[in-house]
Amino acid sequence: MGTKRLGKYSKKYSEYISAFGVVIIFYIIVQIMAAAHVLTSSFAGQLIPVCAYAIMAVSLNLTVGILGELSLGHAGFMSVGAFSGVLVYTNFSAFMPAWAAMLCAIVTGAVTAGVFGILVGVPVLRLSGDYLAIVTLAFGEIIKNLLNAMYLGVDSAGVHISFKDAASMKLAPNGKTLINGALGITGIHKASTFTLGIVLLLITLIVILNLIHSRSGRAIMAIRDNEIAAQSIGIDLTKYKLMAFVTSAVFAGVAGVLYALNYSTLVATKFNYNTSIQVLVFVVLGGMGNITGSVIAAAVLTVLPEILRVMKDYRMLIYSIVLIIMMIFNQGPQMIAWRKRFISKIRENHSTGKEEH
Amino acid sequence: MSLLEISGLSISFGGLNAVSNFSLTMEKGHLYGLIGPNGAGKTTIFNMLTGVYKPTGGKILLDGENITGKNPEFISKAGIARTFQNIRLFDALSVLDNVKAGLHNRISYGMMTGIFRTPVYSRKENEMTEKAFEILKIFELDEKADLKASQLPYGQQRKLEIARALATDPKLLLLDEPAAGMNPNETAELMQTVRSVRDQFGIAILLIEHDMKFVMGICENITVLDYGKIIACGDPASVRSNPKVISAYLGGN
Amino acid sequence: MQFLGHLINGLSLGSVYALIALGYTMVYGIAKMLNFAHGDIIMVGSYVVFFLFAKSGINPVLAVMAAMGVCLVLGVTIERVAYKPLRGASSLAVLITAIGVSYLLEQVAQLAWTANPKNFKSIVTIPPISLFDGQLIFSGETIVTVIACVLIMVVLIWFVNNTKAGHAMLAVSEDRGAAQLMGVNVNATISLTFAIGSALAAIAGALLCSSYPTLTPMTGAMPGIKAFVAAVFGGIGSIPGAFIGGILLGIIENLSKAYISTQLSDAIVFLVLIVVLLVKPTGLLGKKINVKV
Numbered sequence: 001m002g003t004k005r006l007g008k009y010s011k012k013y014s015e016y017i018s019a020f021g022v023v024i025i026f027y028i029i030v031q032i033m034a035a036a037h038v039l040t041s042s043f044a045g046q047l048i049p050v051c052a053y054a055i056m057a058v059s060l061n062l063t064v065g066i067l068g069e070l071s072l073g074h075a076g077f078m079s080v081g082a083f084s085g086v087l088v089y090t091n092f093s094a095f096m097p098a099w100a101a102m103l104c105a106i107v108t109g110a111v112t113a114g115v116f117g118i119l120v121g122v123p124v125l126r127l128s129g130d131y132l133a134i135v136t137l138a139f140g141e142i143i144k145n146l147l148n149a150m151y152l153g154v155d156s157a158g159v160h161i162s163f164k165d166a167a168s169m170k171l172a173p174n175g176k177t178l179i180n181g182a183l184g185i186t187g188i189h190k191a192s193t194f195t196l197g198i199v200l201l202l203i204t205l206i207v208i209l210n211l212i213h214s215r216s217g218r219a220i221m222a223i224r225d226n227e228i229a230a231q232s233i234g235i236d237l238t239k240y241k242l243m244a245f246v247t248s249a250v251f252a253g254v255a256g257v258l259y260a261l262n263y264s265t266l267v268a269t270k271f272n273y274n275t276s277i278q279v280l281v282f283v284v285l286g287g288m289g290n291i292t293g294s295v296i297a298a299a300v301l302t303v304l305p306e307i308l309r310v311m312k313d314y315r316m317l318i319y320s321i322v323l324i325i326m327m328i329f330n331q332g333p334q335m336i337a338w339r340k341r342f343i344s345k346i347r348e349n350h351s352t353g354k355e356e357h
Numbered sequence: 358m359s360l361l362e363i364s365g366l367s368i369s370f371g372g373l374n375a376v377s378n379f380s381l382t383m384e385k386g387h388l389y390g391l392i393g394p395n396g397a398g399k400t401t402i403f404n405m406l407t408g409v410y411k412p413t414g415g416k417i418l419l420d421g422e423n424i425t426g427k428n429p430e431f432i433s434k435a436g437i438a439r440t441f442q443n444i445r446l447f448d449a450l451s452v453l454d455n456v457k458a459g460l461h462n463r464i465s466y467g468m469m470t471g472i473f474r475t476p477v478y479s480r481k482e483n484e485m486t487e488k489a490f491e492i493l494k495i496f497e498l499d500e501k502a503d504l505k506a507s508q509l510p511y512g513q514q515r516k517l518e519i520a521r522a523l524a525t526d527p528k529l530l531l532l533d534e535p536a537a538g539m540n541p542n543e544t545a546e547l548m549q550t551v552r553s554v555r556d557q558f559g560i561a562i563l564l565i566e567h568d569m570k571f572v573m574g575i576c577e578n579i580t581v582l583d584y585g586k587i588i589a590c591g592d593p594a595s596v597r598s599n600p601k602v603i604s605a606y607l608g609g610n
Numbered sequence: 611m612q613f614l615g616h617l618i619n620g621l622s623l624g625s626v627y628a629l630i631a632l633g634y635t636m637v638y639g640i641a642k643m644l645n646f647a648h649g650d651i652i653m654v655g656s657y658v659v660f661f662l663f664a665k666s667g668i669n670p671v672l673a674v675m676a677a678m679g680v681c682l683v684l685g686v687t688i689e690r691v692a693y694k695p696l697r698g699a700s701s702l703a704v705l706i707t708a709i710g711v712s713y714l715l716e717q718v719a720q721l722a723w724t725a726n727p728k729n730f731k732s733i734v735t736i737p738p739i740s741l742f743d744g745q746l747i748f749s750g751e752t753i754v755t756v757i758a759c760v761l762i763m764v765v766l767i768w769f770v771n772n773t774k775a776g777h778a779m780l781a782v783s784e785d786r787g788a789a790q791l792m793g794v795n796v797n798a799t800i801s802l803t804f805a806i807g808s809a810l811a812a813i814a815g816a817l818l819c820s821s822y823p824t825l826t827p828m829t830g831a832m833p834g835i836k837a838f839v840a841a842v843f844g845g846i847g848s849i850p851g852a853f854i855g856g857i858l859l860g861i862i863e864n865l866s867k868a869y870i871s872t873q874l875s876d877a878i879v880f881l882v883l884i885v886v887l888l889v890k891p892t893g894l895l896g897k898k899i900n901v902k903v
Binding site: 064068131138139314317321322324330 | 884
């Protein structure tokens, strides 16, 4: 029993090893490049976005690859996390050390995104695939539109909010405008660091991998593989669908805070349908359900367009083609059958005559 | 008090009476059969028993508890497990994980325990693994524990589905055409398995089957359904020689 | 009186939604998939009409017919190349592919015609009708849109119920396997469905842009999604349902825009979807589809 079980454990932990390994190796390589002064400024500028997008991809994979539902509004959760996190950081750092303000910001972003995850998830997760996708897309757009039209300010009388224009806020002249409609938030102090990004990514990986390899993860995957059978063995569909969806949203919020505190301005239109599709491409290309794949795909596809200038203009076009081709080749029944025949033909040619099962 | 008391169970879909006035009493540790021509309403009855459909009339009492119209999750916890006409396994999960999924409500711990990997996690996971292996051994699937469920041959997929159902620790097991697609050897093996499950676990088993040798071979009591109504109910010998059954189903054999 | 005006405008918007919804509902009922790219086919049709009519001065009717031809070919090609290989695959895979196609169309349009809005010239030449001393004005576009929608729906219902091809569509939507065994050419039927849906999309695009003259590569996306909501509202798979759903949704949206807010009108439209799906998932006129357990 001993050696057999060992084999099983190493299989289970291989996912942890590969995911962590990739992240740590990436971190080490970057540090070496920095020390050797070969780190270009454009590449350095991509480091934090890479971490943020990797967190986005891993969290979306939880919903798409592990739960098996298509969420097209993931950018919306990134957005609410970003805005709430930036507001907290900017205002707390006045009376708190930077690291404490950052911690508060991240927690705030995560919790806010989580709350929105619940608000969206509760009505949406009762729907089946197609409808769910449409509604999540709709919510992503609605969140973007609302944030884009939001005027938020604070003065001695309290907090003011308006969705019409700045004047409707009725803010006192000495009040502070926090969110300025389409102009968003300006004058942000860039507090994110690459190390922070790596740490957050590692935390995301631990939490999500631990969730997958647990009783709850099994329940979520059971729902994905066969919802009716999952129900018949007493799994609470709503609870576990919500669990996956909200956890996804929480980490999208974390990614949002990390991302937003890397720039001096934050506008709602930055987190739009394009962003949601991009992250979906990372997940599909990396392999649905493959956590390490999501990290690698996010990193490569974020960095590559910077390196290949040519690719930048055609990036989204290439992504759309990638989606179509990946789906047809991986999931098309004819393709799968053809691949099986192909592989067994190769096995035949290489077999030494031994019986193979 | 009987284990399961079904009285006057009926359901209609859009004006069509799929099942009318179905009644049956089942005791622990006995094997019951439900047969009838295709479309007679057998799976519909299973679906009502497991909460997939809500009956339009009648009552279902499990150990005295009224479970009529409750949802599948409730009924699974109350103690009814089933397999499906078209095998429904968790294809991407391993054989072991399929059974562990069945243990979901028997050995449980929360989401946070799983994320933070407290000692409770290790203890309960090990408990689940051991219990799951126990069950797999009964079905001789323990050697294949790490294979993906979709990699098993058909006959073993059937067994895995039954194993998963047993993991829920049911009082009543519903098997929907378990011998479908099996050759005579596999069928004989399955008969043995079903008998030993009944003996080892002391549960009641109700099965739908078209394979007459199977049904007549192991069932103690057989109910015959035609157009949603019971046309006969009794031991195999009496059912086999019942003229109504012969004309409706057995075709004069 | 103002209310009546908003109502009529809502009727016009709703007619466009109805035309688009017809395409969605037919494809969903017969090919059992959500053609996410449908909204973008509308956009392509609009651009064709724009370039032929507004830019080159070709007769508007001919321009629309050309657009119908282009969209028809586009729709059938997409079906054959992207959707057919995935018949039998999980619905998640089909959905992702459809999103890929939709995105592809948007990106190609953006590369070809840039994101700069084009000023669409209305294809309608009928002057507006003015009632009650100018208190109530129906624009020519509104009149043409509503009439076109009703006509098309009537023709479509006649077609489905009275022609061999139409019966084939009904058969495939009921039970694809059985239809095939009965000799129905399933591939041709599905292609025909996409062809009709796409051709209708071209008309919808021309009329949509006649009423709302800004044309960008993203013009089709939101109306497409809302038309899907309309199709679900009316009962997915039901042609009269698409019509009623479209009209009602257009009215709801327009009244929301007028009396609540433009931002929130979108949210309200999707709220309708959620309420419908939670309360009566089959929509107003739809049939219940049972999953075999």
